[in-house]
Amino acid sequence: MIYITQLIYIQEGQEEVFHEFESFAIPLMEKYNGKLIQRIRPDQTAFIAGEEEKPYEIHIVSFDSQSDFDQFKMDEDRKKLIPLKEQSVRSIFMFQGTKI
Structure with missing residues (x-):
């Protein structure tokens, strides 16, 4: 089992485009034995x-x-929506590890 934490920074004004990408990408993870543990949008x-x-x-x-x-990253349907991700996401800081 691997765990991934992403800090996601989006382009100003591109929130809806980001949400459109995520509305497809998050459910797709299940096809590849992925699970969303937490999706957090913290306020200040x-x-x-x-x-x-x-x-x-x-x-x-x-x-x-x-x-x-x-395999999830290489999914052909996900790849078709990468332009939405590229338009909306400025950068991602990703950590990968295992549960201890």
Whole structure:
């Protein structure tokens, strides 16, 4: 089992485009043994300290294996929607690990 945490930073004014991409990508994970553990959209009061920019959303997901995650990323239907992701997402800071 692998776990992935993403800090997602979106382009200003592109929230709806991002939501359109996510409305397809998140359910697709199940096809590849993926699970959305948390999808968090924190407001300013959720941040206590830190120097970096605050993300628009934080995603915590799991996949049964690295192979499942790789197959999800290469899904042909998902690839067709990558322009929506590229239009709306400025950057993603991604951590990958295992549960301890």
